[in-house]
Amino acid sequence: xxxxxxxxxxIGDMTFDHIELSVPPIxxxxxxxxxxxxxxxxxxxxxxxxxxxxxxxxxxxxxxLVVLVPVLLGLSLLNPLNxxxxxxxxxxxxxxxxxxxxxxxxxxxxxxxxxxxxxSAAQRFLRVELPLAGPxxxxxxxxxSVSTISLVTIGALVGIPSLGSFFTDAFQRxxxxxxxxxxxxxxxxxxxxxxxxxxxxAALMPWNRGSRLSAASARVLSQPQPNTAAVR
Amino acid sequence: xxxxxxxAWIFSxxxxxxxxxxxxxxxxxxxxxxxxxxxxxxxxxxxxxxxLAIGHTGRGRNVAILAGNVVRAFPTLGLLSILLIALxxxxxxxxxxxxxxxxxxxxxxxxxxxxxxxxxxxxAARAVGMTEWQILTKVELPLAAPxxxxxxxxxTLQIIATVSLVSEFGFDSVGQFIINGxxxxxxxxxxxxxxxxxxxxxLADAILxxxxxxxxxxxxPRGVGGRSTARGRRILTAPSGAPISExx
Numbered sequence: 223x224x225x226x227x228x229x230x231x232x233i234g235d236m237t238f239d240h241i242e243l244s245v246p247p248i249x250x251x252x253x254x255x256x257x258x259x260x261x262x263x264x265x266x267x268x269x270x271x272x273x274x275x276x277x278x279x280x281x282x283x284x285x286x287l288v289v290l291v292p293v294l295l296g297l298s299l300l301n302p303l304n305x306x307x308x309x310x311x312x313x314x315x316x317x318x319x320x321x322x323x324x325x326x327x328x329x330x331x332x333x334x335x336x337x338x339x340x341x342s343a344a345q346r347f348l349r350v351e352l353p354l355a356g357p358x359x360x361x362x363x364x365x366x367s368v369s370t371i372s373l374v375t376i377g378a379l380v381g382i383p384s385l386g387s388f389f390t391d392a393f394q395r396x397x398x399x400x401x402x403x404x405x406x407x408x409x410x411x412x413x414x415x416x417x418x419x420x421x422x423x424a425a426l427m428p429w430n431r432g433s434r435l436s437a438a439s440a441r442v443l444s445q446p447q448p449n450t451a452a453v454r
Numbered sequence: 455x456x457x458x459x460x461x462a463w464i465f466s467x468x469x470x471x472x473x474x475x476x477x478x479x480x481x482x483x484x485x486x487x488x489x490x491x492x493x494x495x496x497x498x499x500x501x502x503x504x505x506l507a508i509g510h511t512g513r514g515r516n517v518a519i520l521a522g523n524v525v526r527a528f529p530t531l532g533l534l535s536i537l538l539i540a541l542x543x544x545x546x547x548x549x550x551x552x553x554x555x556x557x558x559x560x561x562x563x564x565x566x567x568x569x570x571x572x573x574x575x576x577x578a579a580r581a582v583g584m585t586e587w588q589i590l591t592k593v594e595l596p597l598a599a600p601x602x603x604x605x606x607x608x609x610t611l612q613i614i615a616t617v618s619l620v621s622e623f624g625f626d627s628v629g630q631f632i633i634n635g636x637x638x639x640x641x642x643x644x645x646x647x648x649x650x651x652x653x654x655x656x657l658a659d660a661i662l663x664x665x666x667x668x669x670x671x672x673x674x675p676r677g678v679g680g681r682s683t684a685r686g687r688r689i690l691t692a693p694s695g696a697p698i699s700e701x702x
Contacts, residue, residue, distance in 0.1 A: 283615035286648035
């Protein structure tokens with residue numbers, strides 16, 4: 223344990239780096255997926271095209287994407303933005319589908335009632351559809367959060383520091399404790415993010431608190447998402 | 455342009471013989487695919503019987519979902535590092551790790567596949583005098599095949615994409631070019647390796663998607679948005695073609 227005490231500074235730095243790389247993909251992925259997902263829920267053609275693009279993106283191994291993104295964007299290979307850009311693409315691949323499902327779960331009767339009551343399209347979206355889609359959106363972003371935090375670690379392989387750096391360093395020095403510390407911190411971070419997202423969800427959607435998951439949210443949570451299961 | 459240089463790197467015959475005094479492109483691809491197949495085999499042997507048992511009895515489904523979600527949170531790089539330090543540093547350890555990653559989608563495919571079979575169909579098979587074994591092999595499995603293969607497809611993709619990470623720990627895979635390139639600042643090699651591993655993943659996905667389509671038994675509609683079962687569950691298709699069962 224001496225190593226932990228003498229390296230608290232490094233551990234703090236790496237954890238901070240890890241958070242810095244994880245938050246933007248989660249936030250951008252969420253915000254961007256809402257208009258795209260809404261569009262996909264309204265048009266079957268858009269849905270089929272967008273989800274196909276998402277599937278293809280999702281098939282590209284993360285390590286390859288981290289290398290190819292800077293080439294396409296003209297960035298340096300050591301730029302942390304590469305990891306952020308690559309993981310944002312993954313977040314979108316997962317989240318657009320969730321958002322499309324979320325908005326599709328709002329019943330047509332409810333939408334039509336809102337229109338009949340005189341809501342404009344924008345009011346209807348903000349006051350009726352978005353709140354009703356909320357629980358499924360929350361379920362989706364929780365999946366994105368866990369997978370993003372896990373995937374950030376591969377940046378270490380191309381020299382972008384994060385908690386993943388402990389894994390590569392530990393192996394080179396044959397030092398079990400260091401790898402274990404990194405592993406536990408990644409899981410801890412994922413758990414903390416998950417709790418924070420749930421709390422935000424509970425604060426924004428008080429009517430949803432304590433209620434059982436809707437079938438659609440449960441589906442998002444229970445779906446076997448192999449590629450996010452792990453760092454690739 | 456770097457991307458073109460990467461493509462040129464792949465098509466340079468010298469790189470197929472050997473790269474940085476290691477294996478060449480062909481050799482690393484073979485190592486990559488072998489490791490993928492071995493891990494997949496272990497995952498199939500464990501997950502398919504277990505998933506069929508869960509689907510047949512309806513028991514243990516929630517535990518399987520929970521376990522799948524926990525595995526999803528594990529950083530593979532971390533698992534590899536920890537286990538390679540703690541256990542033997544031979545190829546068995548990565549095979550175990552990759553098999554672990556491949557299990558959840560296969561398990562889900564197997565139980566969702568069996569659950570998707572209309573109970574009335576099973577009863578009808580029983581009524582015409584089929585034995586339980588015949589019902590399983592001649593009715594349930596053929597009808598479950600597309601979802602079962604969906605699980606296999608997700609699992610394969612997951613493994614083929616992740617196998618690259620072993621090269622950080624001194625084993626051969628296409629990831630070797632990315633790790634090598636990063637260490638020696640040889641960007642062209644990194645790009646070449648990335649293109650190859652992406653092509654492998656896309657190719658594997660395309661092949662398995664075709665196989666999946668071909669296994670839909672004659673007379674069963676290939677519903678786009680899923681179809682209803684006697685239990686009222688809609689069976690849908692997940693991002694990479696993995697089955698998802700609504701409810702629960």
